Amino acid sequence: MTRQLRYFEALREAQAQLLATDPSTLVIGLGVPGPTGVFGTTKGLQEEFGKHRVFDTPSSENAMTGVALGTALMGRRPIVVHMRVDFAVLSMEPLVNQAAKWHYMYGGKLKAPLTVRMIIGRGWGQGPQHSQSLQAWFAHVPGLKVVMPTTPHDAKGMLIAAVRDDAPVIVMEHRWLYNIAGPVPEAPYEVPLDQATIVRRGRDVTLAATSYMCLESLKAADMLSRIGIEAEVIDLRAVAPLDVATLTESVGRTGHFVVSDTGQESYGVGAEALALVAQHAFGALRAPPRRVGLPHIPTPTTPALADLYYPLARDIAVAALTTLGSDRELPPDDSDPRRWKDVPDPSFKGPY
Amino acid sequence: MPDNSRLDLYRQMLRIRLVEERIGDLYAEQQMRCPTHLCIGQEAPPVGVSAHLRRDDLVFSGHRSHGHYLAKGGDLRAMLAELYGRATGCAGGKGGSQHLIDLECGFMGSAPILASTISVGVGAAWAAQLDGLDRVVVVYFGDGATEEGAFHEALNFAGTHKLPVVFVCENNLYSVHSALDVRQPDRPIHALAPAHGLQGVYGDGNDVDVVYDLAAEAVARARKGDGPTLIEFATYRWREHCGPNGDLELNYRSAEEFAAWQARDPVNTYRQRLTATGMLSAPAETAMAKTIAGELDAAVAFAKSSPFPAPEALARFVYPDPADRR
Numbered sequence: 222m223t224r225q226l227r228y229f230e231a232l233r234e235a236q237a238q239l240l241a242t243d244p245s246t247l248v249i250g251l252g253v254p255g256p257t258g259v260f261g262t263t264k265g266l267q268e269e270f271g272k273h274r275v276f277d278t279p280s281s282e283n284a285m286t287g288v289a290l291g292t293a294l295m296g297r298r299p300i301v302v303h304m305r306v307d308f309a310v311l312s313m314e315p316l317v318n319q320a321a322k323w324h325y326m327y328g329g330k331l332k333a334p335l336t337v338r339m340i341i342g343r344g345w346g347q348g349p350q351h352s353q354s355l356q357a358w359f360a361h362v363p364g365l366k367v368v369m370p371t372t373p374h375d376a377k378g379m380l381i382a383a384v385r386d387d388a389p390v391i392v393m394e395h396r397w398l399y400n401i402a403g404p405v406p407e408a409p410y411e412v413p414l415d416q417a418t419i420v421r422r423g424r425d426v427t428l429a430a431t432s433y434m435c436l437e438s439l440k441a442a443d444m445l446s447r448i449g450i451e452a453e454v455i456d457l458r459a460v461a462p463l464d465v466a467t468l469t470e471s472v473g474r475t476g477h478f479v480v481s482d483t484g485q486e487s488y489g490v491g492a493e494a495l496a497l498v499a500q501h502a503f504g505a506l507r508a509p510p511r512r513v514g515l516p517h518i519p520t521p522t523t524p525a526l527a528d529l530y531y532p533l534a535r536d537i538a539v540a541a542l543t544t545l546g547s548d549r550e551l552p553p554d555d556s557d558p559r560r561w562k563d564v565p566d567p568s569f570k571g572p573y
Numbered sequence: 574m575p576d577n578s579r580l581d582l583y584r585q586m587l588r589i590r591l592v593e594e595r596i597g598d599l600y601a602e603q604q605m606r607c608p609t610h611l612c613i614g615q616e617a618p619p620v621g622v623s624a625h626l627r628r629d630d631l632v633f634s635g636h637r638s639h640g641h642y643l644a645k646g647g648d649l650r651a652m653l654a655e656l657y658g659r660a661t662g663c664a665g666g667k668g669g670s671q672h673l674i675d676l677e678c679g680f681m682g683s684a685p686i687l688a689s690t691i692s693v694g695v696g697a698a699w700a701a702q703l704d705g706l707d708r709v710v711v712v713y714f715g716d717g718a719t720e721e722g723a724f725h726e727a728l729n730f731a732g733t734h735k736l737p738v739v740f741v742c743e744n745n746l747y748s749v750h751s752a753l754d755v756r757q758p759d760r761p762i763h764a765l766a767p768a769h770g771l772q773g774v775y776g777d778g779n780d781v782d783v784v785y786d787l788a789a790e791a792v793a794r795a796r797k798g799d800g801p802t803l804i805e806f807a808t809y810r811w812r813e814h815c816g817p818n819g820d821l822e823l824n825y826r827s828a829e830e831f832a833a834w835q836a837r838d839p840v841n842t843y844r845q846r847l848t849a850t851g852m853l854s855a856p857a858e859t860a861m862a863k864t865i866a867g868e869l870d871a872a873v874a875f876a877k878s879s880p881f882p883a884p885e886a887l888a889r890f891v892y893p894d895p896a897d898r899r
């Protein structure tokens with residue numbers, strides 16, 4: 222059997238192998254060398270690779286991103302780590318105005334091979350300022366690549382590919398994926414930064430999704446299968462650029478499309494995916510496509526409202542039935558004994 | 574300072590301590606489902622500072638805000654209900670521990686994005702100046718927040734315009750698990766103040782008498798229109814960065830360091846001082862603790878028995894209701 226690693230271990234291994242094989246790799250961020258090592262993803266790296274390549278930063282997201290960019294222009298391959306996407310918001314200037322554009326605006330003379338890891342929080346009252354899912358912001362900016370690996374395999378392969386890529390790449394990691402295990406080859410490998418992957422085959426409807434919503438889409442496909450509907454599930458993996466070929470090929474076969482994203486539904490990745498499918502596979506669509514995402518509301522902290530806020534597999538399945546124009550009834554809710562759905566698994570005891 | 578004022582400083586520190594300890598005990602029940610940063614060990618700065626504030630003075634804070642809220646007069650019941658995610662919480666359950674607010678007493682809000690409320694507080698101080706009020710604004714933050722650009726930008730503006738604001742930095746030597754010396758050069762934080770045209774002062778943040786005296790001057794300066802002050806208080810966090818437990822097993826700080834700071838417990842040392850001078854007797858102290866415990870029991874019961882917000886609350890307040898337009 223292939224070796225199994227959890228998502229956070231796969232990320233750690235990717236960084237350890239990059240540090241070991243490429244002396245230009247740096248890993249920086251607040252808490253990177255600390256005892257908990259950014260939820261285990263950077264634990265022990267400083268001991269192994271030294272204080273000059275793996276280091277703690279002040280909480281100065283703005284300047285430190287510029288600093289990382291400066292090292293990247295000088296041939297380093299820095300990985301900047303943010304415990305929450307929300308903190309990376311303080312680094313929008315150096316990312317959006319600078320890193321994204323230095324290759325273009327100087328006529329190709331400079332490269333900025335910067336990788337920024339951003340963790341999307343969720344649950345246990347992470348609330349309005351610790352759980353945003355802002356991939357669409359970064360995807361909107363020409364010059365930035367944005368990926369959202371879902372599996373441990375892709376977490377490792379995409380992080381390695383991101384660091385080796387000469388463009389600035391944003392890697393968005395969902396906290397609820399961190400403890401999930403999956404097969405991960407030991408030797409370093411790359412997963413392309415621009416390709417979606419079909420994770421379940423089906424003929425009736427295409428369910429495309431980003432990151433954690435992929436797992437919910439797989440559950441939705443199970444529900445649908447129990448009432449005789451076979452859904453195809455696509456893990457988008459790459460958000461910018463989006464893999465339009467895989468989407469249109471699938472929709473060409475199923476004729477029905479639902480896209481789910483961890484972020485806000487409006488102006489989001491789902492909107493872009495729908496637009497692309499409408500443009501490129503309009504003829505194949507047999508009904509209006511649907512998107513599933515967060516409502517246009519900040520994240521509430523109380524679990525009583527957060528549970529209503531986050532869409533689940535059932536919402537995706539309902540969207541599929543809607544686009545299919547089907548009046549079949551979904552099986553009753555799987556018995557979920559949890560009082561609140563604000564933890565990824567029962568072992569999680571808060572606060573993070 | 575009159576005896577009863579000092580007794581009140583003690584009572585307030587004890588109250589914050591007991592509230593935080595109770596939250597720590599109850600957290601394991603997993604009903605307060607939000608990130609919670611306890612201020613045990615850091616009770617003196619908010620108490621000594623708030624002693625000089627009027628009800629219409631304003632306070633802003635960051636993630637570790639329970640003490641700031643309570644010392645300014647924030648409603649304990651509404652705070653606990655907020656932690657329990659209830660409709661009766663000070664933010665209706667939408668904010669949790671990281672977003673306390675109580676406008677009745679001038680606690681304008683807390684937000685956990687480092688340094689973010691510093692500039693917002695400066696804006697409130699500017700408004701007070703524009704309005705010709707003698708209102709003072711206090712902004713609390715940690716040593717980590719002083720590393721953000723927004724901190725420096727806000728100080729620059731406040732210094733330029735001599736705004737009525739007191740910046741209170743609670744330097745507890747750590748930002749999560751990262752020690753100060755890997756994050757900042759070897760210079761005191763309060764030394765940043767003169768560079769921005771502010772008064773900068775430093776004191777023992779575990780001695781509420783020291784806090785009281787430094788704050789007296791800073792608040793008076795601000796109120797007179799003589800400009801802002803940055804006060805750096807040396808203090809120390811006892812529990813883990815976020816959550817109810819200790820964290821010495823993580824080894825980012827030594828047991829010796831921890832013990833040395835525990836010996837300087839702001840609550841206990843003040844109790845001893847007041848007892849030695851005869852201001853506080855053991856029975857009076859016991860009675861005080863008992864009253865606070867009673868208040869706490871009632872507040873916890875209130876929070877736990879309060880309803881959760883109704884589903885309609887989810888979409889409410891994304892935008893102000895035009896019907897409420899001023």
Ligand SMILES: Cc1ncc(C[n+]2csc(CCOP(=O)(O)OP(=O)(O)O)c2C)c(N)n1
Pocket residue numbers: 251280282304308311636637685686687714715716717718719745747748749810814
């Ligand atoms: C902009 C931003 N970056 C990082 C964080 C994560 N974070 C939350 S609290 C904290 C520690 C801040 O230390 P300090 O300001 O000294 O306050 P303390 O926790 O010691 O009271 C950090 C880094 C954050 N909330 N906001």
Ligand SMILES: [Mg+2]
Pocket residue numbers: 715716717743744745746747748749
């Ligand atoms: Mg600190």
